[in-house]
Amino acid sequence: MSISVFDVLKERGYIAQCTNEDEVRAMLENEKVTFYIGFDPTADSLHVGHFLGLMVMSHLQKAGHRPVCLVGGGTGTVGDPSGRSDMRKMLTDEDIEYNCNQFKKQMARFIDFSDGKALMVNNGDWLRKLNYIDLLREVGAHFTVNRMLAAECYKNRMEKGLTFLEFNYMIMQSYDFLELHRRYNLKLEMGGDDQWSNIIGGVELTRRITGDAVYGLTFTLLTKSDGQKMGKTAGGALWLDKEKTSPYDFYQYWRNVDDADVERCLALLTFLPMEEVRRLGALEGQEINEAKKILAYEVTKLVHGQEEADKAKAAAEAVFGGSGSSENMPxxxxxxxxxxxxxxxxxxxxxxxxxxxxxxxxxxxxxxxxxxxxxxxxxxxxxxxxxxxxxxxxxxxxxxxxxxxxx
RNA sequence: GGGUAGGUGCCCGAGUGGUUAAAGGGAACGGACUGUAAAUCCGUCGCCGUAGGCUACGAUGGUUCGAAUCCAUCCCUGCCCA
The missing domain is CATH 3.10.290.10 (RNA-binding S4 domain)
Structure with missing residues (x-):
């Protein structure tokens, strides 16, 4: 193995925080690691934020590690308060089930689930069965409320009100880690940087109960150079479902990113080699449009497949380049x-x-x-x-x- | 349960009887400028429409010629007390 995946992730700018960088790097170099990322079914499609996580998973899978995609059939019933200023809408069980199924279909496009190379699990399978008192005794004893209250992720909510229901989210997510560790000897939890508090909760819980070394790592959130969240469109999020965001619109979104964000996006959302990414990112003025076209094409190809990417590209060229074909327009x-x-x-x-x-x-x-x-x-x-x-x-x-x- | 402060348009937030479709800001959208970028400037920003009308300020009912603004009840949220 030439270059460690960890360094690849680092070089491409994915890594935000890590519980122990040296140990995680060593672990990823020396063994096949089973790791997971959780996806809560808050909508009926994944969006670009999730896509970033899938990219990370994909990098790791290519390096020989085993991803576990966790869909939050259990945690989704509660709602993660991390970084939010108000309570999430409560979803019905039917919604959650439907959304979970949509997620599963979409994830299969990015992760190879054949021959047990990756797993798909639903935390509803264990969380829903939990008994309150047993859980309190086994898990609750390891959390101090003082610490939880100090967690960054609750900051907003300390002013506006945090329900006990949502306060428990961290415990559920932590329990997921413990459960996955027990089932699959899973050693690493990853997530967006807003998940840091929840992730260290799980790391600490698992360490305390099992005594095993487990780790957490967060990847950077997809933000624009001015700090705003990326992937927001007039219609809301930038969805991966082509019924919700057409491949053409999807392509156009990336075609129009700010100059300042092109390099980051290329690094995070495509598999282009870093030399190429840097070369494209360094283009200036008019020329950076070339980089944007490549970005748009590559990302669209990953998400919607080559055929759709070609169509989206052709449609864009027809429209903006003046050459005839209107075939692929909405x-x-x-x-x-x-x-x-x-x-x-x-x-x-x-x-x-x-x-x-x-x-x-x-x-x-x-x-x-x-x-x-x-x-x-x-x-x-x-x-x-x-x-x-x-x-x-x-x-x-x-x-x-x-x-x-x-x- | 008691006290208290609140619930306004996509979001934040002013407004406390008519002149308020509701200040201001942000977002968004259109135009100019450009590179299908950013920044900037100008404009728009509830719905139908020529006028004019309709619907809206947590919910419901009431007072009034007239209410987002007053009263009653209810729901929700923060803070303090229990």
Whole structure:
């Protein structure tokens, strides 16, 4: 083995905190380590934040270690208060089960689960069976409330109110580590940096009860250079589910990241060699657009596959490069009847706009074009002449394109 | 359970009887500038619409010509006390 995975992770900028850097490095160099990352089923799709964790897992798996993907069928019922300023919405059991299944499907694209090379487990399998008194006696005795209250992750909530329900989240997550250690001799828990408190909880609990050496490591959160969370779009998160965020939109998101974030994103979200990452990140001015294209393509390829990435790229080039093909643009299908209605009504019906007011406003602000011509009349009505081969192109703002297609 | 401070638009936050669709900021969106970037500047930012109307300030009911603003009950949250 030439270079240690640990150093790879470090070089690419993944690592935020580690319980003991030297020991973890040594462990990863000398043995096959079983490790885990937990994913709580708070929505019906994974998003880019999760993707970062999957990248880390993938790096480690390629280095011969065994990932355990833990879906939080149990912890999801409680809600992690870490770093949050308000309580999470309570999910029904059905939601949780559904979401867990969605997660599983998506994760299978990034992690190789064949031949036991990785495991998928659900902490609901053990957490839901726990008996309160037994748990208190076995686990509760090892936590001091004083310490828990001092944890960084509760800071926000100490002002706004933290329920006992959520306060217990740390205990549940810690127990997960213990349980996984017992079942699979798992030795390392990883998570986003906001999980640090929860992770050391598990490390300490497992050490105390079993006496075994176990470790924790957090990876950096995906933030922009100005500190804001990355992966936020108008519609909310940047989802990995193509029904929730289309491959085209996904591609465009990365195509448009800030100059300052390109290198970081390439390092964290693609497998390009670091020399290449650094080279691309060093490009300046106009040229850095090349780096962004590569970033967008590579990330989209990882998440949606090569075919979708090619389509997204082609669509983007068609739209911004001026070369014809509109095939891969988001398409609005129109009946003959629709094709003679007011443009505004058609676009609202297609959910291109949230309301007519919004659409009118955009027209008044000169932000809407039909086939490259500004639409100036809010009451503009579609007619035969707008369509070429049954197709018309609508441009919303500067970079959102839609294809109207008569069917 | 008692006391007390609160619950306002996507978020933060002003407003305490009409002039308030509701100050200000942030986010978002459009335009200019550019490199499909950032920063900056200008504009927009509840819904339908020509006017005008409708719906909104935790919930419900009430007082009033008129309420986010007053009263009652209820729900929720912080803090202090038990």
């Amino acid at each position: 398409t609005v299908e129109l009946t003959a009847e629709d094709a003679a209605k007011k443009l505004v009504d058609v676009l609202v019906a297609a959910e291109v706009f949230g309301s007519k007011g919004e659409a009118r406003r955009l027209i008044q602000q000169n932000g809407l074009s039909l086939n490259d011509e500004k639409v100036t009349d809010p009451d503009y009505t579609l007619s035969e002449g707008n369509f070429t081969d049954g197709e018309a192109i609508v441009k919303k703002g500067k970079k959102k394109f839609y294809r109207l297609l008569k069917v």
